[in-house]
Amino acid sequence: MTYLAKPKIHHPALPRNALGFTRRDYEGAISTLCAGCGHDSISAAIIQAFYELDIPPHRVAKLSGIGCSSKTPTYFLGNSHGFNSVHGRMPSVLTGAALANRDLIYLGVSGDGDSASIGLGQFAHVLRRGVNMVYIVENNGVYGLTKGQFSATADKGSKSKRGAMNKDEPIDLVLLALALGATFVARAFSGDKSQLVPLLKAAIAHRGAAFIDVVSPCVAFNNHPGSTKSYDYVREHNEAVNRLDFMPVRAPITADYREGEVRDVVLHDGGTVRLRKVDADYDPSDKVAAMGYLESRRAAGEVVTGLLYVDTTSDDMHAALRTVQVPLNALKDVDLVPGSAALAGINASLR
Amino acid sequence: MDTRVKAIARVNDFVVKFANVNGSGSASANGLFARAILRMGVPVAARNIFPSNIQGLPTWYEVRVVEAGWRGRRGGVDLMVAMNPQTWERDVAEIEGGGYLFYDSTKPLPPSKFREDVVALGMPLTAICNATYSDPRQRQLFKNIIYLGALSALLGIDPAEIERLLAEQYKGKEALLDSNRQALSLGREHALASFECPIGLAIERRDAVGERIFIDGNSAAALGAVYGGATVAAWYPITPSSSLAESFAKWCRKFRTDSASGEARYAIVQAEDELASIGMVIGAAWNGARAFTATSGPGISLMQEFLGLAYFAEIPAVLFDVQRGSPSTGMPTRTQQADLLSCAYASHGDTKHPMLLPEDPRECFEFGALAFDLADRLQTPVFVMLDLDIGMQDWLCEPLAWDDTHSMDRGKVMTAADLDAGRDFGRYLDVDGDGIAYRTYPGTHASKGSFFTRGTTKDRYARYTEEGHAYVDNVQRLLRKFETAKALVPKPVVTSAAQPTNAGVIWFGSTGGAMAESLAELERQDIHLDRLRIRAFPFDDAIVEFVAAHEHVFVVEQNRDAQLKMLLVNECGIDPAKLTSVLHYDGTPITERFITKEIGEKARLYNVTPLAGGRRKAGGRAA
Numbered sequence: 001m002t003y004l005a006k007p008k009i010h011h012p013a014l015p016r017n018a019l020g021f022t023r024r025d026y027e028g029a030i031s032t033l034c035a036g037c038g039h040d041s042i043s044a045a046i047i048q049a050f051y052e053l054d055i056p057p058h059r060v061a062k063l064s065g066i067g068c069s070s071k072t073p074t075y076f077l078g079n080s081h082g083f084n085s086v087h088g089r090m091p092s093v094l095t096g097a098a099l100a101n102r103d104l105i106y107l108g109v110s111g112d113g114d115s116a117s118i119g120l121g122q123f124a125h126v127l128r129r130g131v132n133m134v135y136i137v138e139n140n141g142v143y144g145l146t147k148g149q150f151s152a153t154a155d156k157g158s159k160s161k162r163g164a165m166n167k168d169e170p171i172d173l174v175l176l177a178l179a180l181g182a183t184f185v186a187r188a189f190s191g192d193k194s195q196l197v198p199l200l201k202a203a204i205a206h207r208g209a210a211f212i213d214v215v216s217p218c219v220a221f222n223n224h225p226g227s228t229k230s231y232d233y234v235r236e237h238n239e240a241v242n243r244l245d246f247m248p249v250r251a252p253i254t255a256d257y258r259e260g261e262v263r264d265v266v267l268h269d270g271g272t273v274r275l276r277k278v279d280a281d282y283d284p285s286d287k288v289a290a291m292g293y294l295e296s297r298r299a300a301g302e303v304v305t306g307l308l309y310v311d312t313t314s315d316d317m318h319a320a321l322r323t324v325q326v327p328l329n330a331l332k333d334v335d336l337v338p339g340s341a342a343l344a345g346i347n348a349s350l351r
Numbered sequence: 352m353d354t355r356v357k358a359i360a361r362v363n364d365f366v367v368k369f370a371n372v373n374g375s376g377s378a379s380a381n382g383l384f385a386r387a388i389l390r391m392g393v394p395v396a397a398r399n400i401f402p403s404n405i406q407g408l409p410t411w412y413e414v415r416v417v418e419a420g421w422r423g424r425r426g427g428v429d430l431m432v433a434m435n436p437q438t439w440e441r442d443v444a445e446i447e448g449g450g451y452l453f454y455d456s457t458k459p460l461p462p463s464k465f466r467e468d469v470v471a472l473g474m475p476l477t478a479i480c481n482a483t484y485s486d487p488r489q490r491q492l493f494k495n496i497i498y499l500g501a502l503s504a505l506l507g508i509d510p511a512e513i514e515r516l517l518a519e520q521y522k523g524k525e526a527l528l529d530s531n532r533q534a535l536s537l538g539r540e541h542a543l544a545s546f547e548c549p550i551g552l553a554i555e556r557r558d559a560v561g562e563r564i565f566i567d568g569n570s571a572a573a574l575g576a577v578y579g580g581a582t583v584a585a586w587y588p589i590t591p592s593s594s595l596a597e598s599f600a601k602w603c604r605k606f607r608t609d610s611a612s613g614e615a616r617y618a619i620v621q622a623e624d625e626l627a628s629i630g631m632v633i634g635a636a637w638n639g640a641r642a643f644t645a646t647s648g649p650g651i652s653l654m655q656e657f658l659g660l661a662y663f664a665e666i667p668a669v670l671f672d673v674q675r676g677s678p679s680t681g682m683p684t685r686t687q688q689a690d691l692l693s694c695a696y697a698s699h700g701d702t703k704h705p706m707l708l709p710e711d712p713r714e715c716f717e718f719g720a721l722a723f724d725l726a727d728r729l730q731t732p733v734f735v736m737l738d739l740d741i742g743m744q745d746w747l748c749e750p751l752a753w754d755d756t757h758s759m760d761r762g763k764v765m766t767a768a769d770l771d772a773g774r775d776f777g778r779y780l781d782v783d784g785d786g787i788a789y790r791t792y793p794g795t796h797a798s799k800g801s802f803f804t805r806g807t808t809k810d811r812y813a814r815y816t817e818e819g820h821a822y823v824d825n826v827q828r829l830l831r832k833f834e835t836a837k838a839l840v841p842k843p844v845v846t847s848a849a850q851p852t853n854a855g856v857i858w859f860g861s862t863g864g865a866m867a868e869s870l871a872e873l874e875r876q877d878i879h880l881d882r883l884r885i886r887a888f889p890f891d892d893a894i895v896e897f898v899a900a901h902e903h904v905f906v907v908e909q910n911r912d913a914q915l916k917m918l919l920v921n922e923c924g925i926d927p928a929k930l931t932s933v934l935h936y937d938g939t940p941i942t943e944r945f946i947t948k949e950i951g952e953k954a955r956l957y958n959v960t961p962l963a964g965g966r967r968k969a970g971g972r973a974a
Contacts, residue, residue, distance in 0.1 A: 025798075058801060061638070061793045074803060074815075081793035083637060084805040085630070086656055092585075092627040096634025096642060097793070099583045099618045104638075104794050122630070125623040324614040328582040329639035329792065333758045335616055336580045338606040340753040346574065347750040350564035351389070 018054040026051045028078040032071070038190035038216030038231075039069055039138045043076045045193050046107070049200035050077065053248065055105065061097055062107045065090040065119060068145055069111030069138035069216075077107075088119025091126030091135075095317070098131050101327040102318050105204060106133040113143050116152040116171045123173070127180040127209045132316035134203040135182075135211045137173055138190070140218035141229035148221035159226030172298060174308060177211040178291050183314035184210035185290075187305045189234050190217070194243075198273065199307060201246035207268035208314035215303060234303055241282040241293075241306040242275040265310055275307060284310050356468040359449040360551035363393050363418035365429040367502075367552075370442040372435050374406030380495035381412040382745075383516050384502060389565055389747070390512040392557040394420045396864070398744050398940060403590065403683045409438045416552075418559050422711070422746060423865025426944035430506075430552055432498060439464065451550060453498070453505070472546060474501055479541065483534075493534040500538025507549035509556070510539055562750050568741035569645075571712035571751065572671055573598035575719020576643055577606060580759045581669070583642035584619045585631035587650060590683045591739040592673035595645035596621075625650035629657040629668065636667040637804060639792035641723045641759075643669035648677045648690050651697065658732055659698030660806040662829075665779070665788070667726035667762070670694075671719070671735045673742040676938040685938025686739035688860055689910035694734045695888055695918060701826060705836045706734040706888040710863035711741060713748040714886075718841070727762035729836050730787060738909070740861040740940040763789045770799040778802045778813040779825060786832030833889055840887035843894055848879035854959040855881040855901040856950065857894070859915060862907050862941055869946035876947075878954045880905070888918065895923045898930070903957045905950055907933040909941055931957075 014022040026047045031040050050057065057079040064070035066087035073082045085093045094108045108126075115123045115137050126135065141154040150158075153173065154166045177185045184206040188196040196214065203210035215234050217223050223230045228237075242263075249270035263275045265284070275284065283289060290309045297304045324331075359365065367384075371377035378399070385397040396415040402408040415425055430451040433442045446452060448468045454460075456473025465471050476497055480490040503510050513535060521528035542548060573595050576584070586596040600619050607616040622628040628644040635642035646654070651672055661668050676682025677689045694706055705725060707718040718735050726733040763783075765776055770791070776799065779788050788811075791800040802813040810821045858866050863884060870880060883897045898904050898919075908915045913932040920927045933949045935941040 056797055058797050059794055063634070079798055079801050081791075081801050082803040083634075084803065084807070085633075086660055086806065089626060089630045089657065092622065092630025093634035093637070095620065095627075096583060096585065096631035096636070096640075097638040098634075099620070099631065100635040100638035100640030100642070101792075101794065121623055122627055125627065129620070318618075321618050321620075322613065322615050323618050324609060324612070324616050328616070328618060328635075331580075331582060331616055333580065336582065336607070336759075337578050337753075340755050342606065343578075343751050343753045347562075347564050350566050351560075351562075 017051055019056060021051065021057070023047060023051045025079065026057055026077055028073070028075045031075040033068060034220045036219040037068070038140065038214075038218070039072050040075070041190040041193060042136065042138055042196065042214055042216055043072050045196040045200060046076045048193070049197050049204065052197075053201055053204060055204070059103075060105045060107055062109060063090050063094045063097065064109040065111070065114035067111040067114045067143070068218075069109055070114055072138070073107075073109050088114050088117070089122055090114065091119065091122035091131075094133055095126055095129065095131050098133060098317065100329045102132070102323065103327050106131070108133055108135040110135070110137050112137060112139045112141060112151040112153040112173075116173055120152070120171070124176070124180050127177055127182040127211060130181070130183065130208045130314065130316050130320065132207055132318070133209060134200065135209065137211075137213050138216040139173070139213055139229070140216050140222050141227070142218050142222040144218050144221055155228040158228045159224070161221050161224050172294070173211070173213045175291060175294055177213075178287055178309055181209070182211045183208040183311040185309040186211070186307045187213045187215070187303070189215050189238055189303070189305055191231060191235065192238070192305070195240065195305060198244040198246040201271070202244065202267060202273040202307065202310075205246070205267040205269045205271040205273075206310065206314070208311070208316045237301060237303045239297060239302040239304050241279045241304060241308065242277050242284070244276070244307060245274045247272045247274060265312060267312060273307065278306070284308060356449050358451070358470050358551045359429050359447065361429070362553050362555050363416055363557065365416055365552045366425055366427060367414045367416065367430045367432065368428040368442075368445070369412040369414075369432040370435045370438050371410050371412065372437070373402060373404050373408045373410040375434075375495070376492045377410070377434065377495045378412070380499045381414070383513055384499055384508075385414050385745070386516055386565065387503070387508050387512040388414070388416055388554055389560055390516070391509060391554055392560050393418055393554055394559055394563070394747050396422050396424065396747070398424065398740070400939070401684050409435050416554060418557060420559060420747070421864075421868040421943065423868055424940050424942040426942040432502070434498070443469070451552065453502070470550070472505065472550070474498075474541060474545065479537065483537065493530070496531055496534035497538035500535040501542035503535070504539045504542035504548045505546060505550050507553045507555070510535065560747070563747050564750050565745045565747055566712045567594070567743055567745050568709070568712040568715040568737050569595035569673065569743060570598040572715040572719040572735060572737060572742070574602050574751070575716040576669070576723070577602045578716070578753060579641065579720035579723035581641045581643050581723060582617050583632065583635035583640045584617070584644070585622045585628040585635075585642070586619075586645050587622050587625045587628050589625075589647045589650050591675050591743045592645040592647045592650070592671065594743065595671055595673060625653040626657065629654040629670070632668045633657060633661050633666050636726070637793070639764075641667075641669075641727070643671065643723075645671040645673065647673050647675050648693070649680070651690055651693055655698045658704070659700060659702055661732045662698060662702045662704065663806055664804050665730040665790070666804070667730055668732040669722045669726050669735065670732060671737060674736065674738040682938040684739070686861070686940055687909050687936055687938065688736075688738055688862070689914065689936070690736065691910070691914040691918060694736065697732075703833055703889070704732050704734055705729065705840055706736050707841065708736050708859040708886050708888070709741065710860055710884065710886075711746050711748045713751060715741060716751045721841070724760040725836070725839055728760050728787070728839060729832060730762060730790060731832070736860065738861050740864070746864070763787055765789045765791050765795070765800060767796045767800075770796045776800050777811045779809060779828070780811040781828050781831070784831075785835040786828045786830070787835060837889040837891060840889065843886055843891050844884040845893060845897060846882040848881050849874055850879045852879040852881055852959065853902040854879070854904070854954060854957065855883060855897055856905040856907060857883045857885060857897070857915070857919075858907040859885040862909060865941050865943045865946055866907065868943040869950070872943065872947045873950060873954070876951060878951060878959055880950070880959070885915070890919065890922055894919070895925065898923070898925050902929070903959060904930050905933050905953070906930050907941070907946060909935050911936045
């Protein structure tokens with residue numbers, strides 16, 4: 001029952017972040033998803049990322065569409081405003097919200113049905129507009145709430161739980177995001193929190209459209225042999241191009257690496273993401289190469305994860321629109337209404 | 352011309368129609384014609400009749416010169432400026448007996464192309480242009496100014512007024528100004544030398560325009576949005592609403608650009624479709640900005656799912672619906688009032704939405720600003736229902752007015768201070784009994800006042816539930832809120848006939864242009880009707896009282912299915928037998944002649960006569 005709040009009793013010994021919040025302050029209601037659902041791991045990673053980044057929870061707005069993944073914003077950041085909108089249309093609602101107040105952090109949570117099927121159009125346009133946000137697709141290749149139909153990200157030839165074969169080509173949201181102009185593109189696996197948490201932190205620090213495709217197995221309908229989105233399959237085929245550590249702006253960088261093994265990427269807020277290279281040749285600043293690499297590994301049946309592309313010089317929709325620094329929702333009559341004298345001038349010009 | 356037919360002779364009261372080819376640059380010359388007459392103090396009612404096309408198809412511009420100030424179409428044409436060979440036959444056929452035909456006589460036309468009862472005024476426009484200009488584009492553009500010059504002579508328009516308008520238009524572009532002046536004079540001199548000027552139709556200087564302004568509804572509504580404090584606009588191009596969003600951009604550049612930084616105190620996004628447009632509006636309004644979209648019927652259809660969400664989750668939104676010929680793509684460049692039902696009850700399930708029904712650009716401005724206060728106060732989508740006739744045509748109307756003491760009504764919003772003071776926050780908790788609950792903007796408070804917005808059912812504290820009693824409690828409150836809306840929306844305008852009568856007439860929106868004139872004409876025919884102009888939905892009780900006080904009530908509207916009548920019957924429990932529909936839906940604006948004929952015939956059938964003994968039925972004269 002999602003309306004059952006968890007008891008807000010904090011153990012006095014719970015560690016607190018720089019703001020004095022405990023991890024519990026970043027939690028939400030009890031999840032009603034199936035036990036073992038990949039999505040719950042993603043919620044946990046989100047809680048950890050915001051807690052560790054010392055972000056006040058109410059300065060985050062979490063928006064989603066419809067589906068299992070879109071239910072999850074209830075289960076984290078209970079002190080944030082949330083908006084469970086219309087199926088496939090979260091991107092437009094988030095865009096509007098971001099227009100109204102540029103000072104909040106926008107977290108869009110969607111699924112493969114929500115983003116790759118019904119919402120493919122809005123997915124495309126929110127990325128090309130450079131809306132400053134973290135857009136997460138919790139990708140399990142299947143419609144859970146309606147009991148197991150294939151989604152548009154299901155691989156061709158993969159089998160449903162009932163044994164049906166998927167005949168259609170899959171949509172690779174990562175490749176699409178690159179083509180559409182997302183300036184931060186990553187793929188992660190819900191079963192690997194050590195990779196997902198720093199990716200989330202880096203995406204939050206990024207200014208512009210940040211997209212993370214998180215492969216997140218559906219234990220109820222897509223975790224069987226023959227599925228390409230199962231825990232076993234993804235573990236066996238996960239090819240990480242890099243491992244990450246995120247260092248906020250104030251943390252001294254002390255870890256010691258051999259030259260050539262690491263690459264530091266300084267993000268918009270001054271924070272740094274340190275990439276420990278797994279594939280020595282992978283360059284996440286080269287979009288064209290990234291697209292070629294991803295296509296070739298996909299053809300080989302691998303699920304490439306890690307920070308796949310980042311443009312540290314990107315800017316966002318507000319910069320393109322040249323809007324004022326003050327949030328638009330804070331402007332007053334004096335800022336907005338030209339008044340009767342101006343109207344008299346308009347009247348005079350219309351005679 | 353047949354001598355048995357007398358040429359029409361009228362001063363300041365006739366209809367001139369220009370038949371042009373789309374994309375030939377005629378709009379500018381035709382606009383100068385209308386505005387020059389206004390500058391002479393004589394009112395005009397002007398309408399563009401244009402195709403869904405950029406270049407090549409027929410287009411018309413109709414200018415009704417009308418000293419009496421009527422704003423609707425009269426019907427009929429007294430002078431046809433026939434510049435389009437494609438439509439020659441129908442254009443010539445449309446002229447009133449005794450009327451005039453001005454045409455390009457460069458290429459001789461057989462007598463069969465003319466009418467014996469119409470005065471033909473031929474001028475070799477093409478030959479004049481070819482002799483004067485070598486550039487083909489100039490030949491085309493200046494042809495328009497040359498015929499404008501000729502018309503100034505034929506109708507007695509003061510050329511100095513046209514020159515002043517040209518000077519305003521080409522300020523800083525003196526070369527263009529000079530060449531336009533020359534073309535104007537060329538046409539004028541040629542007409543003065545060729546014809547007896549003025550012809551029977553003449554403009555005489557008057558002071559009948561006064562302070563009134565000449566403006567289109569889309570531009571006025573957009574200005575209303577600026578004054579209403581809108582900061583976010585999301586839209587998708589669709590005729591006839593596109594110029595509303597574009598005007599908003601224009602006004603914002605003028606009034607909302609920070610003089611120091613050059614930064615914008617507004618954001619306009621041309622969305623990928625109408626679904627995204629309304630989604631952005633809802634997202635922005637949820638987050639505390641005033642936001643709107645502008646669209647037309649097909650866009651309203653696409654927005655249905657989101658409108659249900661905004662109704663049910665109670666998020667403000669303002670929609671300007673500039674109605675056009677429907678259904679489907681319909682007649683995209685023609686006018687209708689056919690979206691009433693699809694807006695009043697937009698979305699699946701039980702929904703109702705307030706609608707404002709402006710009658711002219713001045714009310715587009717007023718209601719355009721008011722809509723944002725209402726949307727915030729009522730936390731629901733509010734529709735401002737224009738149509739192509741109001742939206743895209745210039746109307747002569749009273750100057751726009753603004754009360755500087757007005758400040759935005761942001762409705763019930765709980766602040767961090769309220770929450771710290773311990774006020775109980777239930778997002779859907781009706782604390783005041785008016786059906787309206789408090790909301791909080793995202794980011795307000797670190798530990799209080801957050802809630803989850805959703806389209807699924809919820810209890811008073813925004814917690815998800817599918818319990819039947821909680822659902823009923825919620826939707827009953829929404830009905831209370833709609834009742835509250837009734838008191839907040841503009842009241843109907845009720846006016847009594849000159850004599851007591853058992854009949855009345857109800858209309859709304861652009862129909863008012865022709866309606867006022869028709870009522871005067873009916874009165875002349877001794878048919879007296881009390882009047883009620885509806886300005887908003889939900890309907891005011893005064894409307895029910897008005898119908899109850901009359902035996903026969905005509906409902907005049909511009910759609911096939913009598914949508915206003917349906918709404919009245921459905922919402923007010925009115926006996927449909929009392930309402931007689933007068934319906935005009937061919938895509939052209941309703942005319943005085945049409946209304947007068949329809950009501951006249953039916954009124955005689957119903958034996959609508961003045962009541963003896965001065966019995967008054969409808970409640971008094973109102974503003």
